[in-house]
Amino acid sequence: AQSVSQHNHHVILSEAASLELGCNYSYGGTVNLFWYVQYPGQHLQLLLKYFSGDPLVKGIKGFEAEFIKSKFSFNLRKPSVQWSDTAEYFCAVKPPEGAGSYQLTFGKGTKLSVIP
Amino acid sequence: DAGITQSPRHKVTETGTPVTLRCHQTENHRYMYWYRQDPGHGLRLIHYSYGVKDTDKGEVSDGYSVSRSKTEDFLLTLESATSSQTSVYFCAISLGQGLSEAFFGQGTRLTVV
Numbered sequence: 001a002q003s004v005s006q007h008n009h010h011v012i013l014s015e016a017a018s019l020e021l022g023c024n025y026s027y028g029g030t031v032n033l034f035w036y037v038q039y040p041g042q043h044l045q046l047l048l049k050y051f052s053g054d055p056l057v058k059g060i061k062g063f064e065a066e067f068i069k070s071k072f073s074f075n076l077r078k079p080s081v082q083w084s085d086t087a088e089y090f091c092a093v094k095p096p097e098g099a100g101s102y103q104l105t106f107g108k109g110t111k112l113s114v115i116p
Numbered sequence: 117d118a119g120i121t122q123s124p125r126h127k128v129t130e131t132g133t134p135v136t137l138r139c140h141q142t143e144n145h146r147y148m149y150w151y152r153q154d155p156g157h158g159l160r161l162i163h164y165s166y167g168v169k170d171t172d173k174g175e176v177s178d179g180y181s182v183s184r185s186k187t188e189d190f191l192l193t194l195e196s197a198t199s200s201q202t203s204v205y206f207c208a209i210s211l212g213q214g215l216s217e218a219f220f221g222q223g224t225r226l227t228v229v
Contacts (some may be wrong), residue, residue, distance in 0.1 A: 002222075016133070024209075031167070034217055034218075036220075043206060043220045043221060043222045043223050044159075044206065044208075044220040045220070046217050046218075046219075047184070049217050065133055089143075090158060090159065092218075103149075103161055103164065103174065104149070104208070104218050106154060106158045106159040106160075108158035109155060109158045109159075
């Protein structure tokens with residue numbers, strides 16, 4: 001079955017540490033890729049998205065992600081995290097045009113805890 | 117924030133009772149989705165709609181039905197609620213099938229006792 005995998009369930013970092021969260025997907029063809037963030041008690045908000053073009057995508061709040069097609073990966077990075085980045089992060093994939101392409105499939109999420 | 121309103125925001129119901137959750141949008145987006153969020157499972161798609169009266173099943177559709185009689189409203193019904201349906205339910209909307217992201221509502225926390 002097609003899937004989205006986030007390898008880290010819970011990441012704990014100190015403030016100013018660098019962050020990289022992994023995301024791999026199993027769809028072939030052209031996909032749309034997203035990272036969403038969910039702060040405690042809130043709904044999901046879009047951090048960044050990749051549709052085509054430059055594989056290095058910059059999003060809000062200093063986050064960026066790199067699409068590596070050969071590795072089916074879309075890892076999220078931030079050079080220096082802040083306590084306010086404490087949240088759960090979800091990778092999502094929209095499959096290629098065709099059957100099932102209406103659907104946005106999510107990974108299971110990675111909880112990030114940033115220690116002041 | 118996108119104009120998405122979910123109601124109710126919180127509900128406690130008894131096993132076996134029917135429950136309807138409402139998602140209302142003011143964005144005139146074609147696509148609407150219902151997801152459930154559970155610890156360790158992330159977000160799982162229940163049903164989605166690609167237009168008025170056009171709906172289809174998602175990954176975890178058993179025990180749920182949906183209706184979309186107007187562009188702006190997407191209803192999720194639990195015909196006979198079970199404890200396994202205790203969850204947080206999120207509605208999402210999307211402009212189109214292609215180059216567009218989904219925007220999420222605030223969520224409905226449903227507890228089935």
